[in-house]
Amino acid sequence: MKNANRIAPMIVMGACTLYFLIPIWWLLVAATKSRAQFSSTDALWFADFALVDNLKELFAYGDGVFLRWMLNSVLYTGGAALLGTVLAAMCGYALAKYRFPGREAIFNVVLSGVLVPFTALALPLFLIFSQLNATNTFWSVFLPSLVNPFGVYLARIYATASVPDELLEAARLDGSGEVRTFFTVSTKLMFPALVTIFLFHFVAVWNNFLLPLIMLGNERLFPVTLGLYSWNTQVNQIPELRMLVLSGAFVSIIPLVIAFLLLQRFWRNGLGSGAIK
Amino acid sequence: MTRKKPLGALLFFILPFGLLFAAFYLAPILYAIKQSLYKVERTGTFGPAREVFGGLDQYQRVFSDGPFWESIGRVLLFGVVQVPVMLGLALVLALLLDSGLVRGRRFFRLAFFVPYAVPGVVAAIMWGFLYSPNLSPFQSVTSAVDLLSADLVLWSMANVVTWVYVGYNMLIIYSSLLAIPQEVYEAAKLDGAGAFRTAWSIKIPLVMPAIVLTTVFSIIGTLQLLAEPAVFRTFSSAVSSTYTPNLTVYSTSSIPNFNLAAAFSVVLALATCLLSFAFLKVTQRGGEK
Numbered sequence: 001m002k003n004a005n006r007i008a009p010m011i012v013m014g015a016c017t018l019y020f021l022i023p024i025w026w027l028l029v030a031a032t033k034s035r036a037q038f039s040s041t042d043a044l045w046f047a048d049f050a051l052v053d054n055l056k057e058l059f060a061y062g063d064g065v066f067l068r069w070m071l072n073s074v075l076y077t078g079g080a081a082l083l084g085t086v087l088a089a090m091c092g093y094a095l096a097k098y099r100f101p102g103r104e105a106i107f108n109v110v111l112s113g114v115l116v117p118f119t120a121l122a123l124p125l126f127l128i129f130s131q132l133n134a135t136n137t138f139w140s141v142f143l144p145s146l147v148n149p150f151g152v153y154l155a156r157i158y159a160t161a162s163v164p165d166e167l168l169e170a171a172r173l174d175g176s177g178e179v180r181t182f183f184t185v186s187t188k189l190m191f192p193a194l195v196t197i198f199l200f201h202f203v204a205v206w207n208n209f210l211l212p213l214i215m216l217g218n219e220r221l222f223p224v225t226l227g228l229y230s231w232n233t234q235v236n237q238i239p240e241l242r243m244l245v246l247s248g249a250f251v252s253i254i255p256l257v258i259a260f261l262l263l264q265r266f267w268r269n270g271l272g273s274g275a276i277k
Numbered sequence: 278m279t280r281k282k283p284l285g286a287l288l289f290f291i292l293p294f295g296l297l298f299a300a301f302y303l304a305p306i307l308y309a310i311k312q313s314l315y316k317v318e319r320t321g322t323f324g325p326a327r328e329v330f331g332g333l334d335q336y337q338r339v340f341s342d343g344p345f346w347e348s349i350g351r352v353l354l355f356g357v358v359q360v361p362v363m364l365g366l367a368l369v370l371a372l373l374l375d376s377g378l379v380r381g382r383r384f385f386r387l388a389f390f391v392p393y394a395v396p397g398v399v400a401a402i403m404w405g406f407l408y409s410p411n412l413s414p415f416q417s418v419t420s421a422v423d424l425l426s427a428d429l430v431l432w433s434m435a436n437v438v439t440w441v442y443v444g445y446n447m448l449i450i451y452s453s454l455l456a457i458p459q460e461v462y463e464a465a466k467l468d469g470a471g472a473f474r475t476a477w478s479i480k481i482p483l484v485m486p487a488i489v490l491t492t493v494f495s496i497i498g499t500l501q502l503l504a505e506p507a508v509f510r511t512f513s514s515a516v517s518s519t520y521t522p523n524l525t526v527y528s529t530s531s532i533p534n535f536n537l538a539a540a541f542s543v544v545l546a547l548a549t550c551l552l553s554f555a556f557l558k559v560t561q562r563g564g565e566k
Contacts (some may be wrong), residue, residue, distance in 0.1 A: 109303075
């Protein structure tokens with residue numbers, strides 16, 4: 001009886017695993033194939049193992065532009081998420097732990113920012129940056145990516161829940177300044193939340209396609225997503241790009257998979273407390 | 278916190294975010310509204326272009342723009358089907374993971390979450406290959422049904438979005454299932470509730486806030502569809518340059534007609550806020566009864 005109960009759920013789980021993983025498996029297999037064998041051999045199993053050659057070609061093509069794209073992505077997403085998390089945490093913390101006039105007004109304005117689709121901002125941002133002659137620069141993509149209203153919202157919830165007022169009082173009595181208390185005491189208590197905010201932010205910037213698409217013309221400034229997109233649009237004219245798009249796509253997802261594996265524990269816990277409140 | 282107000286610290290905490298928010302959220306919105314009220318006028322056919330106040334001219338064009346409203350209809354249809362399918366699947370998987378009927382939880386959780394690490398553009402490129410008749414590993418399917426045809430390409434995209442986001446939504450719902458205190462279940466057990474009954478009458482109502490959250494994000498995501506149709510244009514001629522509202526904004530701004538594109542942006546942002554807000558209101562009323 002007990003075992004019969006388990007069969008249907010396990011079938012569902014197994015079917016879903018195939019659905020989620022087969023495309024990734026296919027990408028892995030495709031990235032290891034030579035161009036000649038890509039379309040002539042079984043797409044879900046290995047043929048000649050040409051991964052190293054493919055990677056060499058990928059990193060050499062166009063003066064090594066792919067490596068440049070990967071580095072750009074690290075700077076845009078990692079840098080913006082890290083700095084953006086700190087800024088959002090500071091603001092959310094202040095909104096949670098201090099009473100001052102205009103507190104609710106500020107919070108409501110920030111909160112309504114959550115509902116504004118980022119894509120509706122991309123075009124006006126482009127117009128503003130072009131008035132300042134600053135489009136097609138690193139900063140035109142980096143600076144707007146720092147702002148994370150949802151992070152402020154989460155930080156406020158977490159700070160309210162996890163940083164007790166008594167502790168702040170005690171720190172004050174010990175003569176610790178407000179800012180020092182925040183960085184030495186409060187951030188430790190908020191750490192799981194900060195990881196969650198960081199990951200949300202990271203993925204949002206990583207997936208933001210419109211902003212770099214609109215802002216950047218110089219391909220050496222592209223993040224890897226835009227780079228792969230631009231290669232993919234040229235496949236019809238330059239057929240050898242097809243294999244590069246595939247091996248590039250495979251390489252591009254490795255760092256994030258690793259980051260998720262490492263941060264999984266924090267991210268799960270933090271998410272739960274955020275959604276329930 | 279009734280003590281003296283540490284004004285310096287407050288400014289230090291709030292100003293950095295506040296200034297960036299003002300510069301990169303509030304200013305662009307105001308600027309888009311302003312731009313949308315102007316139009317470009319030329320003296321003669323090739324004369325110099327001047328920006329003049331046009332009032333609601335651009336909005337008139339937006340509201341009489343057939344393809345734009347077709348694209349809105351298209352993403353609404355997409356959302357009405359895709360969001361419930363995706364969230365339904367996410368909910369079922371989260372409940373199964375939480376039910377104790379499944380072995381290897383850690384593995385499944387990870388397997389379902391991996392697609393979320395794939396950025397939308399890359400996911401669309403991958404699936405574009407998988408759908409292509411002569412490149413796909415599933416040629417028996419793709420040679421019988423053209424997944425990139427005008428009839429099916431919207432649903433092929435829906436599959437890509439579902440594939441990427443099910444695991445993410447599942448994780449949000451699953452985490453809030455984990456946060457339910459055990460005593461609740463013990464009470465249900467005493468009352469003789471089975472696994473299904475417990476899920477339906479206890480777990481689902483308790484994770485409603487998480488489901489609402491994921492729904493709002495999904496609604497916003499649906500109206501923002503851009504990467505998938507942009508990529509699919511290279512695989513299928515059925516995807517036009519005005520296939521989704523965002524693609525319309527992008528195409529209009531690269532003509533370039535910034536004033537009209539700004540008006541499209543404003544209307545789109547309003548529509549998104551309105552839909553999300555309406556959904557929140559409706560669900561809140563449902564929760565009060």
